[in-house]
Amino acid sequence: MDLNGIRRQLREEVTMAQGVSRSITRDSLGEAIQRQVDRLPRDVRKSLSDGDRAMLVQQVIDDILGFGPLQPLLADRSVTEIMVLAPDAVYVERGGIKQLAECRFNDANQVRVIVERMMSSSGRRLDESIPYCDFSLEDGSRVHVIIPPLAVGCAQVTIRKFLDTIRDINDLVTFGTLDERMATFLVACMRAKQSLLFSGATGCGKTTTLAALSSYIDARERIVTIEDTQELNLQQDHVVPLLTRMPNIEGKGEVTLRDLLKNSFRMRPSRILLGEIRGAEAMDYLQAVNSGHRGCCAVLHASSPADAVSRLETLALYAGLNLPVEAIRRQMASGIDVIIQQDQLHDGSRKITHLTAVNGIENGEVKLQDLFRFDLESTDSEGRAHGSFRAVAAPDNLDVFRRIGIDLPKDLFVEPRPGPGP
Numbered sequence: 001m002d003l004n005g006i007r008r009q010l011r012e013e014v015t016m017a018q019g020v021s022r023s024i025t026r027d028s029l030g031e032a033i034q035r036q037v038d039r040l041p042r043d044v045r046k047s048l049s050d051g052d053r054a055m056l057v058q059q060v061i062d063d064i065l066g067f068g069p070l071q072p073l074l075a076d077r078s079v080t081e082i083m084v085l086a087p088d089a090v091y092v093e094r095g096g097i098k099q100l101a102e103c104r105f106n107d108a109n110q111v112r113v114i115v116e117r118m119m120s121s122s123g124r125r126l127d128e129s130i131p132y133c134d135f136s137l138e139d140g141s142r143v144h145v146i147i148p149p150l151a152v153g154c155a156q157v158t159i160r161k162f163l164d165t166i167r168d169i170n171d172l173v174t175f176g177t178l179d180e181r182m183a184t185f186l187v188a189c190m191r192a193k194q195s196l197l198f199s200g201a202t203g204c205g206k207t208t209t210l211a212a213l214s215s216y217i218d219a220r221e222r223i224v225t226i227e228d229t230q231e232l233n234l235q236q237d238h239v240v241p242l243l244t245r246m247p248n249i250e251g252k253g254e255v256t257l258r259d260l261l262k263n264s265f266r267m268r269p270s271r272i273l274l275g276e277i278r279g280a281e282a283m284d285y286l287q288a289v290n291s292g293h294r295g296c297c298a299v300l301h302a303s304s305p306a307d308a309v310s311r312l313e314t315l316a317l318y319a320g321l322n323l324p325v326e327a328i329r330r331q332m333a334s335g336i337d338v339i340i341q342q343d344q345l346h347d348g349s350r351k352i353t354h355l356t357a358v359n360g361i362e363n364g365e366v367k368l369q370d371l372f373r374f375d376l377e378s379t380d381s382e383g384r385a386h387g388s389f390r391a392v393a394a395p396d397n398l399d400v401f402r403r404i405g406i407d408l409p410k411d412l413f414v415e416p417r418p419g420p421g422p
Helices: 003-018 026-038 042-047 050-065 068-075 108-119 169-174 180-191 206-214 257-264 281-289 305-317 325-335 398-403
Strands: 079-086 089-094 097-100 132-136 142-146 156-160 196-200 223-227 239-243 271-277 297-301 338-344 350-362 365-379 385-391
Touching: 003 026, 003 050, 026 050, 050 068, 068 079, 068 089, 068 108, 108 132, 108 142, 169 180, 169 206, 180 196, 180 206, 180 350, 180 365, 180 385, 196 206, 196 305, 206 271, 206 297, 206 338, 223 257, 239 257, 257 271, 257 281, 271 281, 281 305, 281 325, 297 305, 305 325, 305 338, 305 350, 305 365, 325 350, 325 365
Parallel strands: 196 297, 196 338, 223 239, 223 271, 271 297
Antiparallel strands: 079 089, 079 156, 089 097, 132 142, 142 156, 338 350, 350 365, 365 385
């Protein structure tokens, strides 16, 4: 009998013998599993090394109390994302690179059992009427699941882990996501209540950057966060987290991002942090940043600052208010201060590639000005990308920062000249 077979046998025997409940401690369960190991046939026991025994005990504990084969990956701090493709095909992302993991499920049914266990405390449901779902684990990791018949063969599970290694902007500087000059400017933007739009593709680190920057919001402010699944675990005490709700089995009771955003205006927020703009709520966001709700931050999927402006304009039209495009552009130009464009490079590293100021309207178009950008220069023989962050221009509104006591010298936005040669 192979180790997987022994594992299944132990799990079944312990469950039958103990009547295991979720209230049992890991230590008590471990002792019960060890007793079952000692009752295995002699030839099977002799074939197990001490390492095999310890591994079997841990795996059966994970099967009964944890998340089965995924538990070691969730505990592995080097893993940033977990993707279940099939029972015998689980991929992980480490250092921005996707690779096949060693863990395996017994079958598609075990995948579904683990998914149900993950969902148990989320209040979400998953069935043929609603065959996909987003929810958060207790540690803040975000989970997306889509089941057959929409997924072929096996439930597709994607887990984006919460990175407790990134607490503030200095951690992002250490990881090479931006440089110290850009960090200084962004911290000043948060303290000066500039309205920021975080743009980029899926998985490039937009929400992580927003969460890190949020640590610089004054603790006296009232912050409202609006998300589908809770990812923004802010450090301040006065935070009002709001989550959308899916419709019930009768198709009723849905609460959308737009519903929550409209309600948040009546909650006396100092700041509104919108987890993602993807529909008509774009218009409500623009109205918020143009009606005194300064310092709002939002996340948007777009490939460049210019694309972010175009996409936000298109989404605002979904609101059906029959506003002319020129009016929407004026609201973007007057309400949004800086676009933070973030990308994942081909080597897996994540960079803020543009910090772009929104400088009004010019010839009927929203005028953009790069303040900083990342220039990709080369790729070495091992596929690692090399480049540098460059200052491009100073923002037009430095006086806004000075009025509240934040001094941003103009030379912060000037590339240093090379020194004299030898």
